[in-house]
Amino acid sequence: MTVNELFAKLHEVPADPKAQMDRYLAEGKKIVLCAPVYTPEEIIHAMGFVPMGAWGADTELRRAKEYCPAFLCSIVQSILELGINGMYDGASAIVIPSLCDTLKTLGENWKYAVPSIPFIPMTYPQNRKPAYGVAFTKAGYERVIRDLEKLGGTFSDEKLAASNAVYNRHNAAMRKLEQVLAKHPEVTACQRSDAFKSAFFLTKEEHTALIEELTAALEQQTPGTEKTPILLSGILADAPAFNAILDEMGLHIVADDVAAQSRQYQTDVPESGDALTALAEKFANMDNCSVLYNAAKPRVKWIVDTAKARGAKGVLVALTKFCDPEEFDYVMIKKACESAGIPITVVEIDRQMVQFEQARTNIETFRDMLNM
Amino acid sequence: MYTLGIDIGSTTSKCVMLQDGETLVAKSLQLGGLGTDGPEDALTQLWRCSGLSREEMARVIVTGYGRNKFEGADGEVSELTCHALGGRFVFPDLRTVIDIGGQDAKIISLTPDGRMSNFIMNDKCAAGTGRFLEVMANILRLDIDNLGAIAAQSETPAAISSTCTVFAESEVISQLANGVKRPDLVAGICQSVATRVASLARRAGIVERVCMSGGVARNEAVRHYMAQALDVEISYDPLAQYFGAIGAALYAWKQIKK
Numbered sequence: 287m288t289v290n291e292l293f294a295k296l297h298e299v300p301a302d303p304k305a306q307m308d309r310y311l312a313e314g315k316k317i318v319l320c321a322p323v324y325t326p327e328e329i330i331h332a333m334g335f336v337p338m339g340a341w342g343a344d345t346e347l348r349r350a351k352e353y354c355p356a357f358l359c360s361i362v363q364s365i366l367e368l369g370i371n372g373m374y375d376g377a378s379a380i381v382i383p384s385l386c387d388t389l390k391t392l393g394e395n396w397k398y399a400v401p402s403i404p405f406i407p408m409t410y411p412q413n414r415k416p417a418y419g420v421a422f423t424k425a426g427y428e429r430v431i432r433d434l435e436k437l438g439g440t441f442s443d444e445k446l447a448a449s450n451a452v453y454n455r456h457n458a459a460m461r462k463l464e465q466v467l468a469k470h471p472e473v474t475a476c477q478r479s480d481a482f483k484s485a486f487f488l489t490k491e492e493h494t495a496l497i498e499e500l501t502a503a504l505e506q507q508t509p510g511t512e513k514t515p516i517l518l519s520g521i522l523a524d525a526p527a528f529n530a531i532l533d534e535m536g537l538h539i540v541a542d543d544v545a546a547q548s549r550q551y552q553t554d555v556p557e558s559g560d561a562l563t564a565l566a567e568k569f570a571n572m573d574n575c576s577v578l579y580n581a582a583k584p585r586v587k588w589i590v591d592t593a594k595a596r597g598a599k600g601v602l603v604a605l606t607k608f609c610d611p612e613e614f615d616y617v618m619i620k621k622a623c624e625s626a627g628i629p630i631t632v633v634e635i636d637r638q639m640v641q642f643e644q645a646r647t648n649i650e651t652f653r654d655m656l657n658m
Numbered sequence: 659m660y661t662l663g664i665d666i667g668s669t670t671s672k673c674v675m676l677q678d679g680e681t682l683v684a685k686s687l688q689l690g691g692l693g694t695d696g697p698e699d700a701l702t703q704l705w706r707c708s709g710l711s712r713e714e715m716a717r718v719i720v721t722g723y724g725r726n727k728f729e730g731a732d733g734e735v736s737e738l739t740c741h742a743l744g745g746r747f748v749f750p751d752l753r754t755v756i757d758i759g760g761q762d763a764k765i766i767s768l769t770p771d772g773r774m775s776n777f778i779m780n781d782k783c784a785a786g787t788g789r790f791l792e793v794m795a796n797i798l799r800l801d802i803d804n805l806g807a808i809a810a811q812s813e814t815p816a817a818i819s820s821t822c823t824v825f826a827e828s829e830v831i832s833q834l835a836n837g838v839k840r841p842d843l844v845a846g847i848c849q850s851v852a853t854r855v856a857s858l859a860r861r862a863g864i865v866e867r868v869c870m871s872g873g874v875a876r877n878e879a880v881r882h883y884m885a886q887a888l889d890v891e892i893s894y895d896p897l898a899q900y901f902g903a904i905g906a907a908l909y910a911w912k913q914i915k916k
């Protein structure tokens with residue numbers, strides 16, 4: 287397939303995730319929903335289920351407000367809204383990690399709001415790096431395994447080792463794509479978003495194949511004329527209207543620190559030891575994220591260093607409204623960028639945005655500031 | 659060579675015509691911004707007072723929240739960029755612009771050579787904007803243009819503590835019921851807008867010379883309390899409401915010179 291055909295294919299899936307879910311169900315596959323972030327997809331995959339991302343959608347929040355106060359992350363609220371409205375019907379379960387306070391409330395609300403889809407908690411430790419942290423993570427995974435066994439899944443260390451390899455290959459494919467995209471300004475922000483978002487709704491084997499083909503095709507393509515290179519940071523940046531503004535303003539994302547995009551692919555499962563411990567060690571080794579506790583905040587330096595290395599003229603933070611962990615980090619990121627002479631701006635986004643005019647004015651001014 | 663800048667805001671539309679990017683030839687302002695006849699009315703007024711026509715304009719740039727819906731310009735640019743350019747046109751040593759418009763407030767920092775180095779916009783909230791003053795003026799049955807003069811008669815500004823326009827409205831009504839004098843109440847309202855925007859301004863960093871732009875800049879009480887809150891002199895020019903349109907006309911001129 288050509289680059290454009292591949293992007294068209296990658297656009298189809300996130301444009302209608304429900305259709306993709308129904309296709310898998312019709313094929314007799316069992317689906318387990320994976321709420322953000324760092325849900326142990328490898329375990330779900332190894333036990334014979336299709337892990338499918340549940341990051342909500344841009345939708346009006348009505349029923350979710352019966353359970354949530356207004357000032358709550360709209361990603362989480364929209365997951366609940368879709369669940370109540372039957373958009374996830376047919377899924378065997380939902381796994382919800384405990385990595386932020388709002389996600390903790392999601393699990394508890396889910397049990398009452400969407401009783402037809404069992405809730406499986408994944409409780410992560412705050413201190414994940416010491417041996418006791420790894421043991422705690424492993425115990426959490428064992429709880430997930432027990433719950434999935436009740437749904438007909440079967441676990442073995444060999445199957446998990448195979449799944450870990452599948453996921454490591456996907457991680458590598460996504461990292462390579464991200465590097466190649468940095469050299470291709472002709473790829474739009476909308477296309478880039480599709481490439482990442484589609485990973486949530488396809489099996490990793492299918493997605494890896496498409497991404498590897500796309501990367502190879504892009505490497506054969508002559509790069510377009512450089513636009514205004516930026517680093518994009520945030521939890522989520524998949525709203526088509528938001529990405530359309532980036533394209534309209536001639537911004538080229540040369541690196542990202544977006545949780546739903548590259549941030550999740552930085553760390554592989556180690557190949558040594560038993561597969562479940564190795565998976566717990568992967569979580570211990572992860573970093574550079576607002577919801578992963580680390581007093582040294584290496585994420586801040588990572589953003590500055592990456593922006594410099596990739597030649598970004600500025601950092602655009604797409605701040606999910608009412609996301610406390612990201613808001614806390616933003617202060618440090620802003621200070622570090624300003625000290626390094628890297629212009630930075632913040633645009634608040636949420637799942638209920640209909641009007642993007644304020645965001646457009648902000649981004650347009652930022653573009654002008656970088657180019658004047 | 660003439661260039662035209664059009665600034666379509668939330669409550670007013672402004673036009674400015676410049677000659678060779680240096681001389682202000684004509685200007686116009688009409689009530690009614692985005693989604694009204696205001697932009698067309700402002701243009702009609704401009705053609706009438708200048709005796710020139712659209713065909714004689716070398717380039718036309720539109721700015722403001724209505725910029726994307728306006729047809730007939732050669733390009734558009736954000737109002738922050740324009741307020742920076744327009745402010746610098748009037749005050750060549752300007753370093754900080756505090757722009758309070760009808761629906762939002764913006765702080766723009768400039769480098770010594772006039773380049774934009776930072777900016778902050780307020781959240782989608784009417785508190786600290788011209789809309790806040792408009793709502794309060796309606797409650798008090800006053801003309802918004804007279805608020806500054808009435809506030810000047812105040813001896814002790816009333817405290818308006820609410821951070822929200824809706825709650826501030828009931829607070830003002832309560833204060834009226836308690837017999838608070840009208841000038842004190844108006845002064846408190848102006849002080850509330852100034853202190854709220856001053857907090858935003860401090861986040862961007864204040865470097866003198868500081869000026870105010872936008873419609874609220876015309877309110878001398880807001881300027882007074884802004885100076886007090888920031889402990890700096892606030893420069894003001896009667897063209898403050900036109901800074902966006904001046905900047906758009908300058909932007910058009912710069913594009914021609916490129």
